[in-house]
Amino acid sequence: MHILCIYTGNTGLTGSAGSGYTDQKKEGCGMERLLITGANGFLGSRAAEYFGGLRGWQVQAVGRREMDLTDPAAVERVFREFGPTRVLHTAAVSDVGACAADPAGSERINVEGSRRIAEACGKFGARLVFCSSDQVYLGRPGRENGGPYKEEEPCAPVQPYGQQKLAAESLCAAPAPGAVSLRLTWLYDARPYPCRRGDLAQTLRRMAQSSQSAEFASADRRGVTDVWELLANLPAAFDLPGGVWNWGSPNEAGLPICELARQGLAALGADPGLARPKDYPPRELRMDPAKTRAAGIRFADSAEALVRALQF
Template identity: 35%
Template sequence: MSKRLLITGAGGFLGSRLSEYFRNREGYECVAVGHRELDIEDSLIVSAFMQGVRPDVVFHCAGISDTAVCEREPEMSHKINVKGTFNMAKACRDTGSKMIFMSSDQIYGATHGAEPHREGSERRPDTVYGRDKLRAEEAVLTYLKDGVALRLSWMYDYPSKGRIGGRDFLHQLVGALAGRQPLILPVHDYRGITYVWEVVRRMEAVLELPGGVYNMGSGNELSTYDTGQMFLEVIDGSAEAAKLVKRDEQRFAAWPRNLNMNTEKLESYGVMLPDTRKGIKLCCSDYGIIAAGNEGNAGRDSEQ
């Protein structure tokens, strides 16, 4: 018997890829909706829709992920990122559906220390987006004993026709490389940067997780500046390309940002992701990108 999945935010970066993946997998019936098909701000519409679909599992990807937009329009962020999630969680409780909520590493915010954050670490979100994601997490876990909140890191994909892109990390770097224009990245910023398909491919395993909060993302010891240089070296195969990345010494200088996450809890359930360096090589392998000097590193098997 097929498992019925509902994917919200199917017009977005992660939701569209989850829809693509599960529609091509046996054993799943996938219902994918964007904001035009389902207004998550309206509790009555959400309730009626959920009663009609009655999914086994909801992947709740809908939301505003642009942190700048959230800062400019905090009321809209609250309505969609908090109230919308609250409405979905309540409807999941009423239909007996399991909910997998896409949270963010930004809930950790301006915390001290250089160690990767554990799920129980101090949470001090310093952005509207981070605070709203934390409130949304609390709503999910309050309403649903088996609800799962995934604290995801910044994700990327290689720009490709027919897939939703945006301003993710790799899109910015490829744009800089194509135009030979410099890209300025902070040296005081540390975070995991994750190949999105490595997250998508592990969502079948995530379906089996017991309720709770889980960090999910690639480990990364490099600063965002150093990560940008490393990505361009892997993609282009030359140290010259890496010089397109310029140092931003000012941003986060007063309080270096650490959004790295410890993923041991997730790994204890057999769900493991490659680190950021391996992730970009896997991305290149998936898209057939073999830069000069990197031929020996190509191929998914060599990175497992």
């Protein structure tokens, strides 16, 4: 994939890096220059689409080919050539199983790669928004039934993915003053598209179309968020005070994933019973939205947003 540069606002220009628009983009007409990492990923690709449609944002989205996070020279080159004022760092090895199978390999991306991005942000004066995960909360002993997590609570993740995200939050804060770490919920995209594993909305659409059943955890409580609602709130994240923020739709009723799936199936006109309960160990991954709400940012409740997205 080539580097995607989208010039919005009054320039009317679109082109890839090195296409001859260097002078115009550096002048910028007062626009924010946004660098998005993880351009080929679920969130990064959609962030490029979303911010590319906004006035006042000049976007460059890069994948691994364009900026290998394990290569300090590659990171330096992209920052120097583009000169971002804002950075949205979504790139990660986000498959929990892959992180567990090769924790050293995923750490090079999730921890050391994030540190390099933060250092480059500090060096070039770019405001960093780092995409963390609700998985940092998973594993604290005795916390399975303690209600939604607040940002200030101590975390003790047991899985490598959560451990790496938590470590990256701390590593980003020092070299990039004012860095914002967003602890994201499980994301979905309800639009029809070729679906990768793990998207709840697309899984429910396939079930509704085929009338095939599937198992869902009966004691797994977490928030699920429409990626487009998350993106609509992301511009405001760059203006938040630095630190950690719970980011996404709350699940204040404590509905397990199986019940959310059943409500989604009903919204699609399918039999809710297609979602069969599976008895896994209980998990509490809900996040308290109070801090984000106090900053004027609100997300719809998980069940409400999922039903609305699937009915659209």
